[in-house]
Every structure is written in C-alpha cells, then in structure tokens.
Amino acid sequence: MKKTNITNYKKESWIGLLYITPWIIGFLVFTMYPIVASFYLSFTDYDLLNAPIMVGIDNFKKIFGDKEFLKALGVTGKYVFIVVPLKLAFSLFVAFILNMSLKGINFFRTAYYIPSILGSNVAIAILWKFIFSTDGLVNQVLAVMNIAPVSWFGQPTPALFTIALLRVWEFGSTMVIFLAALKEVPGDLYEAASVDGSNKFRNFFNITIPIITPVIFFNFIMQLIHAFQEFNAPYLVTSGGPMKGTYLLPMLIYDHTFKYYNMGYASAMSWILFIIIMTFTLITFRSSKYWVFYNDNGGES
Amino acid sequence: MKKVLAMSLATCLLASSMVGCAGNKPDPAAETKSAEPAVQAEEPKKEEAPEEVELRISWWGGDDRHVPTLDAIKKFEELNPHIKVKSEYGGWDGHTEKINTQIAGNTATDIIQVNYDWLNRLSREGNGFYDLEKLSETIKLDNYTEGDLAFGRRNGILNAIPVSTTGRSIFYNKTTFDKFGAALPTTWDELLASAEKFSEKGYYPFDLDNGAGFTTWYMVLAYMQQKTGRNYINEDGTLGFTEADIKEGLEFYKLLEDKKVIRTVEERTNEAGTTPLYQTPSWIDGRVAGVLEWGSSVGKYEQPLVEKGQELVLGELPILTDAKMTGWFVKPSLMFAINKDTKYPEESAKLLDFLLNDPEAAVILGTSRGIPSSKAAVEALKSADMLKGIAFDATQQILGANPTLISPFTENAKLKEIYTRTVENVSYGKGTIEEIAKTMHAELTAELANLTK
Numbered sequence: 001m002k003k004t005n006i007t008n009y010k011k012e013s014w015i016g017l018l019y020i021t022p023w024i025i026g027f028l029v030f031t032m033y034p035i036v037a038s039f040y041l042s043f044t045d046y047d048l049l050n051a052p053i054m055v056g057i058d059n060f061k062k063i064f065g066d067k068e069f070l071k072a073l074g075v076t077g078k079y080v081f082i083v084v085p086l087k088l089a090f091s092l093f094v095a096f097i098l099n100m101s102l103k104g105i106n107f108f109r110t111a112y113y114i115p116s117i118l119g120s121n122v123a124i125a126i127l128w129k130f131i132f133s134t135d136g137l138v139n140q141v142l143a144v145m146n147i148a149p150v151s152w153f154g155q156p157t158p159a160l161f162t163i164a165l166l167r168v169w170e171f172g173s174t175m176v177i178f179l180a181a182l183k184e185v186p187g188d189l190y191e192a193a194s195v196d197g198s199n200k201f202r203n204f205f206n207i208t209i210p211i212i213t214p215v216i217f218f219n220f221i222m223q224l225i226h227a228f229q230e231f232n233a234p235y236l237v238t239s240g241g242p243m244k245g246t247y248l249l250p251m252l253i254y255d256h257t258f259k260y261y262n263m264g265y266a267s268a269m270s271w272i273l274f275i276i277i278m279t280f281t282l283i284t285f286r287s288s289k290y291w292v293f294y295n296d297n298g299g300e301s
Numbered sequence: 302m303k304k305v306l307a308m309s310l311a312t313c314l315l316a317s318s319m320v321g322c323a324g325n326k327p328d329p330a331a332e333t334k335s336a337e338p339a340v341q342a343e344e345p346k347k348e349e350a351p352e353e354v355e356l357r358i359s360w361w362g363g364d365d366r367h368v369p370t371l372d373a374i375k376k377f378e379e380l381n382p383h384i385k386v387k388s389e390y391g392g393w394d395g396h397t398e399k400i401n402t403q404i405a406g407n408t409a410t411d412i413i414q415v416n417y418d419w420l421n422r423l424s425r426e427g428n429g430f431y432d433l434e435k436l437s438e439t440i441k442l443d444n445y446t447e448g449d450l451a452f453g454r455r456n457g458i459l460n461a462i463p464v465s466t467t468g469r470s471i472f473y474n475k476t477t478f479d480k481f482g483a484a485l486p487t488t489w490d491e492l493l494a495s496a497e498k499f500s501e502k503g504y505y506p507f508d509l510d511n512g513a514g515f516t517t518w519y520m521v522l523a524y525m526q527q528k529t530g531r532n533y534i535n536e537d538g539t540l541g542f543t544e545a546d547i548k549e550g551l552e553f554y555k556l557l558e559d560k561k562v563i564r565t566v567e568e569r570t571n572e573a574g575t576t577p578l579y580q581t582p583s584w585i586d587g588r589v590a591g592v593l594e595w596g597s598s599v600g601k602y603e604q605p606l607v608e609k610g611q612e613l614v615l616g617e618l619p620i621l622t623d624a625k626m627t628g629w630f631v632k633p634s635l636m637f638a639i640n641k642d643t644k645y646p647e648e649s650a651k652l653l654d655f656l657l658n659d660p661e662a663a664v665i666l667g668t669s670r671g672i673p674s675s676k677a678a679v680e681a682l683k684s685a686d687m688l689k690g691i692a693f694d695a696t697q698q699i700l701g702a703n704p705t706l707i708s709p710f711t712e713n714a715k716l717k718e719i720y721t722r723t724v725e726n727v728s729y730g731k732g733t734i735e736e737i738a739k740t741m742h743a744e745l746t747a748e749l750a751n752l753t754k
Contacts, residue, residue, distance in 0.1 A: 048405040049423065129574040135582075154571030239512065239575045242567065243725055258398035259714040261422070 042267035048257075052264060059268035069269065071244055072252040073276075075160065079248055080227040083164040087223055088216065091171035095178035096204070109179070116172025124166070125236035129153075132162045156245020159238050163246050166233045167226075174219045181215035182208065213292045221284055228277045249273050352383065354648050359389040359403075360414035360635075361396040365600050366669040370656075373665040377655050384648055394513075397714075411643040412653055415461050415636050417452065418712040421752075427456030431639035431646060434459045439650035441658050444675040452633040462657060463633035465671030467597035468699035469519060470618065472691065476611035477504065477590035487617040489524065496561040499590075507591035508578055509554075509563050511724050516593040518720035520557075521550035523628040526705060530625025534708035538753035540746050547745075548738035551727050558728060564589070566728035579605060587611050596695030597634040597671030603691060615694045618702055631704040634671045672696045710752055719744050 017024075042059055044052035063069050098109050118124055131137045132152035139149040152158045189207050198206070209216075231250040234240055240247030249269070256266035360370060367390050374386045389410055391399075397416070403409040404423060413430075415423070423429040433440060433453075442450065445462065453461035473485050483498035483506070484491075495506040509517040522533045525546050532541040542550075557563050564572075573581045579602045583589040586609075592602055603613045618629050637657065639649045655662050660681035663673065667687055673679055682688050710716065723741045727734060 048401055049429075125574075126576070129576055133573045134568075134571050151567060151571045153574045154567035237574050238570075241512075241575075241721075241725070242570050243729060243731070244722070255714075255718075258401060259718075261401070 038267040038270055041264050042271050044264040046263040046267075047261040048263055049261075055264065059265050060272070062265065063268060063272060068244075068252060069249075072247050072249045075245065075247055076228065076230075076249045079160060079164060079230065079246075080224065082161065083167050083227045083230075084220065084223045086164065087168045087171055087174060088219055090168055091175040091219075092178050092216075094171060095175045095182055096208075098175070098179055099182040112175065113172040116170045118170075121232075122236060125233070128162065128166055128233075128237050153238060154242060156243050159242060159246050163230075163233045163237060166237065167230065174223065177215055177219055178212070181212040185211045210293050214294060217284070217288055217292045221281055224280055224284070225277055228273065228280075353385070354383060354645050355385045355387060356412065356645060356648055356652055357387045357389060357410035358412040358414075358652065359400065359410040361391060361393045362669070363392065363598070363601050365604075369666045369669045373656060373662045374652075376661065376665060377652055380655075381648075381651065384652070386652065407642060409640050409642075411640050411645060411649045413638050413640060415638045416712070417633050417636065417707070418709045420453070420455055420460055420636075421709045421713075424455045424460050427454070427458035427460060429455070429641065430460040431641045431643060431649075432458050432460075433462060433639065433650075436639070436646060436650035439647060440654045441677070444658050444677050446674075449633075449674045453636050453638075461636035461638035462653070463636045463674055464657065465597055465634045465674050465696070466631055466700065467595045467634035467671045467696060468629055468631040468702075468704055469516065469593050469595055470599075470695040470699055471507075471616040472592050472594060472599055472602065472613050472695075473506075473616045474587050474590040474606060474611055475614045476606075477587040478506070480587075485614070485616050487619065489619045489621060492619055493556060493560050493562060499561070503588055505561065505564055505589050505591075507557070507562050507593075508569070508584070508589045509557070509593065510578060511566050511569070511721055511728070512575065513717065515717050515720045515724075517554060517724045519630075520593055521554050523630070524553050524621075525550040526626055526628035527621045527624035528628075532705060532708075534710050534749065536708075538708070538710055538749055540742070540749055542742075542745075544738055544742040547742050548734055551723070551734050551738055551741075554724065555727055555734065566725055578602075585609060591616070595634065595671075596692050596699060597668075599692055599695060613691065615691045615698065618698065620702075626705065627703045629699060629702050629704045630707045631699055632707040633674075668692050710749060713748075713752060715748050715752075716745065719748065 041052060043054060043056060045055045045058075046052035094112055098105060098112065102108070133139075134149065134151075136152075138152065142149060150158055152162050185208055189211075190203055193203050193207060229250055230248055231254065234246040234248050234251055235254070238246045240251050250273070253266045253269050253273070256262045256269065358374070360366070362370075370390070371388060374388060378384060378386055387410075397419070400409065400413065400415075400419075401423075415430075420429070434442070440462070442459075442462075449463050449466070450459060452463045452466075453459055475485070478485055481498045481500065481504070483495060486492040486495045486506070492507065499506055509520055511517045525531075525542065526533060528549070529542070529546055531543075531546065535541045558565050563569075572583055578584050578589070578592065584592075584602070585605045587606070594602055599613075606613050618627075620627055620629075637653055639646065639653065643649050656666070657673070658675050658677045660677060663675070663678035663681035664685045664687065666673075666678075667682070668690070672688065672693055673682070679688070719741060723737060726732060726737045731737075
C-alpha cells in the first residue's frame with residue numbers, strides 16, 4: 001500500500017515536471033544562458049564580431065574610473081530615489097480611494113488600471129512629448145495659473161522628473177496589489193478603533209499601514225528593481241538628454257553593447273548594476289524585521 | 302505566510318534581476334531562433350533544376366523608400382517565380398544595432414543595405430562581406446565608375462556597391478522667408494544676419510540638429526574646412542583639425558545661436574524631446590524655416606510642407622570668398638552588400654543587379670535612395686523624365702561643388718556622442734569655449750587613435 005503511494009507520487013512529479021518543461025526550457029535558454037554568457041563576457045574584450053579576448057578584471061577596474069559610468073550611476077540613483085517612493089505613495093493613495101464602496105467602483109478600478117496596460121511604448125512616448133513640450137498641456141495649465149512655463153525636456157532635472165512621472169503614471173499593478181491588501185484588513189479593527197474615538201487619519205496610519213506592511217515591502221522591492229532597470233522611457237522620450245540628465249545606467253549599457261561594440265565592458269557594467277540592485281534588496285530584507293509585520297501567528301512578529 | 306512571501310519575493314527578485322543583468326541578450330538569441338529555421342529549411346531539395354529559393358533582404362528608410370522597394374521586389378518575384386524574397390525593413394533608429402546583432406549571430410539577411418561607416422568595422426580586412434567581383438557575371442559592374450566602386454572596397458576587395466552619392470545641402474522654407482520679406486541667404490554672413498528680418502517671436506530662419514544627425518557639428522566642419530583648408534579627419538584617420546580650429550568652429554556655432562539664426566539646444570529639445578524636426582509643429586507650421594539635410598532624404602522634410610501649401614527650395618551652399626577648399630562633403634548615401642555566408646550567392650546577385658541596374662526597377666524605385674550611381678538606372682530615369690525636384694537639384698549641386706569625401710570615421714557612434722556632448726556644453730554654457738574645445742580635441746584624438754589601431 002505504502003509502496004504504490006510512493007510510485008504514484010513519483011509518477012505525478014514527473015508529470016508535473018513535464019507541465020513546466022516549457023518554462024524550464026525558456027528559463028535555461030533565455031535567462032540562464034545569457035547570465036552565464038554575460039558573466040563570462042564581463043571578463044573579456046568582445047566586439048560582437050571577433051572572438052572574445054580574455055582580459056581578466058580589466059573591465060571592472062576601468063568602470064570605477066569611467067566618468068560616464070559614474071555620472072549615469074548618479075542619475076540612476078536620483079531616478080530611483082524619485083520614482084520608487086512617488087509611485088508607492090501614489091498607488092497606495094489610489095488603492096485607498098478605490099477601496100471605498102462607491103457606486104460604479106468597478107468602472108473606476110478598471111479605468112485606473114488602463115495606463116498600465118498601455119505600457120511605456122512608442123505611442124506613450126509621443127504622448128509624453130506632447131504633454132510636456134514647450135506649448136504642451138502642462139505648460140498651458142501652468143500659464144492659466146500664471147506660472148512661468150517650465151523647460152521640461154530642456155533642463156536635466158525637469159527632464160528626469162518627466163521620465164519618472166511616466167513610470168509613476170503606470171501605477172496599475174502596484175495599485176492592484178495594494179487594493180487586494182486593503183481589502184484583507186479586517187473591518188472589526190476599524191470598528192474597535194472608532195469606538196475608542198480614533199479618526200480616519202489615525203486609522204490609516206495606525207491600523208491600515210502596519211497591516212499591509214508585507215505588501216508595501218513586496219511592492220517596494222519590485223519597484224526598486226524595476227527602477228534600476230529603467231530603459232524604455234529615457235530611450236524613447238529623451239534619448240538620455242539633455243546633458244545626459246536622463247542617461248540611466250541601462251542606456252549606457254545598451255550604447256556600449258550596440259553602438260560602441262564593447263560587449264565585454266557592457267557585461268561588466270551589467271554585473272555591477274546587478275550587485276547594486278542585490279545590495280539594496282538585501283538591505284531592505286535585513287531592515288524588514290524592524291518594520292514589516294506578519295499577523296499569521298496572532299500578532300506582530 | 303512569512304516564508305512563502307519571502308520565497309516568492311526571492312524568486313521574483315532572481316528572475317527580474319537576471320533579466321536586468323542579461324540586459325540585451327535575449328533579443329539576439331530570440332532572433333537567432335526565429336530566423337535560422339527559415340534559412341535551413343531550404344537545404345534538403347538541391348537537385349531539382351529551378352530550385353525553390355528564399356532570399357532575405359534588409360534595408361532602412363521611410364515609407365517613401367519602403368513602398369517602391371517592396372514594389373520592385375514584387376516585380377522581381379514575378380520575373381523569377383522560383384525565388385521568394387523576404388523583406389526586413391524599418392526606420393534608421395536602432396537599425397544599426399539590429400544588423401550588428403544579426404551579423405554577430407550569423408542570421409544576417411542575404412542582401413544587406415549597409416551604411417558607409419559600417420564597412421570599417423564589419424569588414425576591416427575586406428572579408429566581412431561577399432566579394433562582389435566574384436559575381437560580376439550577374440552584377441553588371443560596368444554601370445559604375447571605378448571611383449564609385451572605391452567607396453565599397455576594403456583592402457581592394459569589393460564589399461559593397463554604392464547606390465548613390467549624397468551630401469548635405471541647405472534647404473529653406475521659401476513661404477516663411479517671403480512672409481518676412483527676407484531674401485534667401487547665399488553666404489555665411491547673410492546666413493548669420495538672416496534672423497534680422499524675422500521680426501515675429503518664435504520664428505527662426507534655420508535649424509541645426511544636435512542628435513543623431515549632428516548637423517550642428519557638420520555645419521561647423523564645412524565652415525572650418527573652408528577657413529583652414531584642412532581636412533577634419535585625414536585620410537589615415539588622424540585628426541586634421543587643431544585645437545584652435547575646433548575652438549573657432551564652436552565659436553561660430555555659438556554665434557549662430559546668439560544671432561537667433563537657430564534655436565538653442567535647450568529650446569530645440571524642449572519643443573518635443575527626441576522627435577525628429579520634420580515631425581514637429583515648428584517645422585510643419587513654418588516657424589523654423591531652414592534645414593541642413595542629405596539630398597537623398599530631403600523628401601521627408603518637403604512632404605509635410607507641400608501638404609500645408611508651403612514651398613521648400615534648395616538654397617545656395619555658403620562658401621567663404623577666401624575659402625581654401627569648398628569644405629562641403631559628399632559620401633555614398635548607402636550601399637548594398639551580400640552576406641558572405643549566403644547560401645544563394647547567384648540568386649542574391651540577381652536580385653541585387655535587378656534593384657541596382659534594371660531599367661524597370663529603376664523607374665519603380667525612382668529616387669527613393671537618392672540619384673542612382675548606376676548608368677543604366679540613370680538612363681532609365683532620364684527617359685521616364687523622373688530626374689527632377691529638389692533631391693535631384695541638391696545632388697547635382699553638391700557633386701558640382703568640388704566636395705570633400707567624408708571620412709568613414711566621421712559618423713562613428715562614439716565620435717557622434719562627442720559632437721553631441723560638446724555642442725551641448727557650448728549651448729548650455731558649461732565652461733568656456735576654450736576649455737570645451739580643449740577637451741573635445743583630446744577626446745577626438747584619443748578616440749580616432751583607438752579606431753585606427
């Protein structure tokens with residue numbers, strides 16, 4: 001009896017493996033292989049045409065004296081610093097509103113998700129260019145309010161801001177995750193709090209936020225990783241300008257690969273970027289025990 | 302709960318960071334996978350006489366080029382029913398990167414439209430592409446002068462055939478100039494003074510692009526070559542300009558901005574980010590009334606103006622009275638090469654010859670790749686009365702101006718990046734022009750040494 005159970009189990013596990021084979025193949029070919037290849041290439045000088053030449057850690061040594069890299073790193077840091085908190089706050093805000101029981105709420109929930117479906121494609125890039133151009137929508141609104149027009153694409157800092165805003169605008173997926181978390185917050189907690197004379201504001205910061213910290217944590221890390229890898233928006237909208245003000249690290253890596261043909265150097269930069277992302281993620285994980293609460297064992301852990 | 306969350310997070314992190322560090326790699330792999338079977342599938346049946354063959358051809362351009370090229374290819378397929386042609390085409394943006402990836406992954410098309418500066422890199426020793434002289438029974442090379450073919454030679458080997466030669470000329474929106482009663486500039490001084498009549502705010506007589514087209518630096522080069530008589534880049538790939546030349550050139554650029562002949566880089570970028578000029582309202586509404594553009598692709602600037610009832614005319618090339626050389630440039634606008642690993646050299650040659658030299662194809666293609674260098678094609682266009690318009694006039698003008706041949710290094714991506722950055726620094730006033738020129742001179746010298754080593 002017991003024996004047949006084990007064989008059945010084994011058999012089923014093979015079927016399970018069979019089911020995920022497409023994914024495994026995809027993972028090996030499109031993810032694992034490139035990772036191994038890029039690791040190898042990061043120690044070589046490779047121009048895409050001739051065979052890679054081993055150069056040891058020269059690429060890595062060069063990176064830290066490379067002004068372009070340091071500048072791009074600075075800009076990337078700034079971008080992450082702007083986009084992650086802004087996006088989290090905004091999507092939480094929208095999720096909070098959409099969590100209210102209003103008439104036709106499902107319509108609004110759908111409507112607010114639409115920007116995320118559109119993605120940062122070429123059409124959105126064009127839309128963005130028009131909204132923020134000299135005589136664009138934003139400057140026209142500012143003019144009505146008697147505020148001098150802003151040189152959105154013409155100056156580095158506003159340009160970086162417009163790029164960040166494009167990502168913030170696509171808040172849909174983070175918003176949905178927040179919304180699910182908000183719906184999980186037990187209503188009796190609010191009732192109990194209001195009996196004790198707490199107001200909405202306090203409820204939010206003392207009940208809602210602590211309970212959804214695991215989800216904030218999740219969204220924070222996902223957004224952090226995405227932000228460090230941002231490529232589409234600056235590539236399509238500003239091509240990294242003006243004065244390299246929106247020239248993020250992934251763009252530099254792309255240019256070194258396909259424009260200057262330094263595949264080896266670009267791979268080395270990718271690995272540095274990977275280490276940076278990893279470090280930030282680990283820090284977040286470490287810090288999580290001080291601010292993330294799990295209520296599965298009956299309270300704060 | 303905590304464990305599950307941590308694990309799912311770790312998986313997500315791993316997966317997405319891998320995508321990140323793998324960066325651009327999945328693409329080439331994907332292309333390899335999708336493209337290879339098509340080529341290999343042909344192999345089995347080789348004995349039959351008119352073998353079914355599938356050729357692939359790639360080019361870049363705008364719709365004004367895509368449509369006639371596709372028509373010509375259709376005609377070719379009708380004439381050669383056993384050959385199927387698969388076309389891969391798109392805009393210029395990102396095209397170089399795509400072709401590089403394909404060549405690196407051995408999935409390049411059989412016939413490749415190549416840019417002049419690519420040969421340097423893709424075929425340094427001359428063996429990067431098929432030796433076209435081996436196919437000279439099919440490709441009628443006698444349609445070309447040896448001077449034309451020289452553009453496509455590397456190490457004496459004919460790698461590519463230039464379709465046409467081109468240079469940048471100056472074009473003005475005559476409608477706007479007439480509106481202000483301003484005469485079209487014919488000299489540098491007149492160009493510098495041309496904004497004086499443009500009394501209305503937001504109107505400029507000229508435009509220079511500081512992006513991929515680098516007309517900012519191109520204009521400076523033409524001016525400074527006239528002034529000094531020195532080539533910007535010498536034939537051996539060393540920098541011909543001195544630091545003082547660069548400084549003077551940049552000062553000239555700044556003067557154009559200061560005199561409101563052109564917009565500053567900031568004003569220009571601010572209008573619409575990276576949108577090309579011919580798609581921006583400034584150009585379409587005639588507020589920016591001049592452009593420096595290749596004769597072979599001025600069509601995209603002319604078309605929107607014609608649609609709005611405006612007129613684009615060819616201006617005169619400004620030349621200093623004491624010019625030591627005309628300074629204006631010419632280059633092969635684009636060339637065709639055959640993949641060195643093609644399975645069907647004969648058929649590829651046949652298609653190439655059809656596109657380049659066949660009279661019927663010439664009429665279909667018109668001047669979508671500039672005024673053809675092929676004698677047979679030019680004859681066909683002449684008898685069809687298709688050699689007219691500003692594209693033709695511009696080509697005649699530049700070829701007749703005793704132009705300098707552009708160094709194949711001039712359009713190198715790294716050098717272009719230096720031009721863009723330098724002009725930005727001048728325009729945004731980051732440092733004195735003297736310092737900026739000094740940096741630029743050092744960077745150009747270093748990069749050219751790197752490219753020619």
